[in-house]
Amino acid sequence: MDIQKNRIRNIVGGIYDIQKLRIATGNRIVASLRPGLVEEVKEGEEDTKYLPAILSEYRRITDYFVSEFEGRGSIEKAITPNNPEYIKSRLDYDLVTSYKRLLETEEGLTKVAEREVKAHPMWDAFFAGVKGCGPLMSAVCLAYFDPYKARHASSFWRYAGLDVQRDPDKDKMRGVGKWYTEERPYIDKDGKEQMKKSLTYNPFLKTKLVGVLGSAFLRAKDSYYGKVYYDYKNRLDNRDEDFSPIVKHRMATRYAVKMFLRDMWVVWRELEGLEVTEPYEVAKLGHKPHHSS
Numbered sequence: 001m002d003i004q005k006n007r008i009r010n011i012v013g014g015i016y017d018i019q020k021l022r023i024a025t026g027n028r029i030v031a032s033l034r035p036g037l038v039e040e041v042k043e044g045e046e047d048t049k050y051l052p053a054i055l056s057e058y059r060r061i062t063d064y065f066v067s068e069f070e071g072r073g074s075i076e077k078a079i080t081p082n083n084p085e086y087i088k089s090r091l092d093y094d095l096v097t098s099y100k101r102l103l104e105t106e107e108g109l110t111k112v113a114e115r116e117v118k119a120h121p122m123w124d125a126f127f128a129g130v131k132g133c134g135p136l137m138s139a140v141c142l143a144y145f146d147p148y149k150a151r152h153a154s155s156f157w158r159y160a161g162l163d164v165q166r167d168p169d170k171d172k173m174r175g176v177g178k179w180y181t182e183e184r185p186y187i188d189k190d191g192k193e194q195m196k197k198s199l200t201y202n203p204f205l206k207t208k209l210v211g212v213l214g215s216a217f218l219r220a221k222d223s224y225y226g227k228v229y230y231d232y233k234n235r236l237d238n239r240d241e242d243f244s245p246i247v248k249h250r251m252a253t254r255y256a257v258k259m260f261l262r263d264m265w266v267v268w269r270e271l272e273g274l275e276v277t278e279p280y281e282v283a284k285l286g287h288k289p290h291h292s293s
Contacts, residue, residue, distance in 0.1 A: 018105055183198075184197075209261075
């Protein structure tokens with residue numbers, strides 16, 4: 001792994017480690033300051049109903065503390081005059097402060113990632129022109145994909161969990177998931193080679209590409225890969241198969257992300273001076289890769 005790639009990967013890992021801790025901290029704050037809260041927040045997801053109001057109240061108390069007391073003394077003398085709904089003590093205030101510090105650290109690391117990504121040749125060659133793919137998702141791609149290990153675009157798909165395999169239980173081809181494993185060798189604690197069943201893809205990468213990047217393509221205005229999504233979804237609508245709307249959405253999202261990875265693979269391999277074999281969509285169907293010359 002080259003130095004730049006290793007640096008980007010460490011930064012990306014740090015960002016998501018801190019993000020995970022920040023989200024958990026935010027949810028604990030809501031649970032602490034809203035006792036008896038009925039609403040459930042899924043693990044890994046951040047509360048969006050109460051946390052924004054708590055943070056707004058925190059800013060109001062902090063601003064009052066600075067303007068009236070120049071930030072001197074105990075924060076408690078700024079809490080009561082603001083008639084707070086959530087933050088009623090120094091402990092409550094300190095809890096929210098811990099969240100704010102995590103957020104600031106995360107934002108600081110994200111800026112570092114942005115600088116690293118924009119210094120990489122792939123930024124100007126590809127990522128800068130992809131609407132919906134910002135510096136952080138570009139960093140994820142640079143950190144986890146390696147054009148030297150992928151002789152074909154399908155290798156990127158496989159590593160991201162976007163390939164298809166036959167499901168023996170349903171006797172049909174379907175997108176891989178945790179149901180699909182392969183026997184792989186490993187060295188046990190005694191130094192002996194053993195075999196175990198392992199996933200064939202990177203779950204973290206699949207989550208970010210399908211769950212985050214795929215959604216970003218749909219939100220971005222005039223996104224090329226957003227158009228790829230809708231074109232493919234229209235094709236599914238015109239098929240005879242009776243797919244549910246959610247299944248068609250998932251299929252179209254996977255397809256858009258796969259086309260993004262195909263194009264990234266082509267540009268990256270060309271940039272590195274590596275052989276580029278034409279993907280099926282190019283060789284057989286005449287679909288020219290986006291951003292290719």
